[in-house]
Amino acid sequence: MRKLLKYTGYTLLTFVALVLLYLGAAWALSRILVKGIAATGTTVDIYLKTNGVHTDVVVPVRSSQKDWSLEFPYSNTRQGDSSYKYIGIGWGDKGFYLETPTWSDLKARTAFNAAFGLGSAAIHATYYQELQENERCVKLSIGQDQYEKLIAFIEQSLQKDSTGKTIMIGADARYGKHDAFYEAGGSYSLFHTCNTWTNNALKAADQNACLWTPFDKGIFYHYKQKPSVNDQLTTH
Numbered sequence: 001m002r003k004l005l006k007y008t009g010y011t012l013l014t015f016v017a018l019v020l021l022y023l024g025a026a027w028a029l030s031r032i033l034v035k036g037i038a039a040t041g042t043t044v045d046i047y048l049k050t051n052g053v054h055t056d057v058v059v060p061v062r063s064s065q066k067d068w069s070l071e072f073p074y075s076n077t078r079q080g081d082s083s084y085k086y087i088g089i090g091w092g093d094k095g096f097y098l099e100t101p102t103w104s105d106l107k108a109r110t111a112f113n114a115a116f117g118l119g120s121a122a123i124h125a126t127y128y129q130e131l132q133e134n135e136r137c138v139k140l141s142i143g144q145d146q147y148e149k150l151i152a153f154i155e156q157s158l159q160k161d162s163t164g165k166t167i168m169i170g171a172d173a174r175y176g177k178h179d180a181f182y183e184a185g186g187s188y189s190l191f192h193t194c195n196t197w198t199n200n201a202l203k204a205a206d207q208n209a210c211l212w213t214p215f216d217k218g219i220f221y222h223y224k225q226k227p228s229v230n231d232q233l234t235t236h
Contacts, residue, residue: 022190030218032211034203039143046150048198048223049088049137050216055198056088056124057150058131065144066151071158071166072125076180084127084178091157091197093188094122097181098173121186122169123158126179138223146205153204157197159183195219 044065047058061068061084068089074082096119099107133139142150158166159182167183174180186192193214202209202219210218 026212026214026218030210030213030215030221033222034209034211036202036205036207036209037146039141039146042144043141044144044147046140046142046147047086047088047131047133047137048140048202048219049131050220052136053216054090054092054194055216055219056090056126057154057198057201058086058088058128058137059147059150061085061087061127063147065147068125071155072180072182074127076168077127077178078174079177081127081178084129086128086131088124088126088128089154090124090126090194091121091184091186092124092194093119094169094181094184095119096188097122097124098169119188121157121184121188123182123184124175124179125182126176128178135220135224138220140207142205142207146207150201150205153201157184157186159185190214 044060044063046060049056049058059066059068068087069082072087072089074080074084096111131137131139161167169181169183186197188194191214195216195218196212196214198216199209199213199219208222210222213219
């Protein structure tokens with residue numbers, strides 16, 4: 001009995017130590033800024049949006065460089081309204097997305113599979129008419145060449161069928177009237193979360209980003225004071 005208690009104590013201490021190490025690394029590495037490059041020439045306005053836990057990259061539905069309605073058709077949403085001007089794109093664990101519309105729906109199995117990369121991934125695409133900047137939504141004006149890189153990053157995250165089309169996940173797999181889910185590549189884990197994906201998207205587009213972060217707070221830490229952040233962009 002004494003040995004059992006001893007081993008149980010060691011196990012709990014190890015678990016607590018690992019959690020503290022993970023949180024400490026997340027805090028420290030998210031504070032290290034990977035500097036972006038200042039935009040030149042014509043710019044494209046994009047947004048970073050968070051619900052307090054999960055981040056999306058929001059881009060214009062149509063521009064001279066990309067028509068996202070071809071990848072994420074309006075008709076795949078419940079309302080099918082083609083007047084929407086922006087689309088939010090987020091990557092995450094498929095099981096978590098589909099089985100946990102609210103935190104009260106979270107199951108231990110879903111969380112375990114997501115944490116340890118045992119599930120597949122999905123893209124959640126949500127249409128917006130307009131966006132307003134606030135503490136949970138910031139606007140970035142990026143160069144057209146940088147937007148091209150962001151487009152490529154998002155496209156590489158999508159799974160496509162034999163005809164090159166995106167694969168929608170079930171007609172019932174929606175949160176509201178203006179969104180839909182799509183099959184995506186990669187695997188979610190404690191070390192590659194939805195926010196890590198967004199952070200990597202920023203890196204791909206030569207924007208300010210964290211060295212690494214699993215949390216939205218890490219990303220938004222570098223965008224709280226927008227003027228100073230813009231000043232930190234390097235020019236080449």
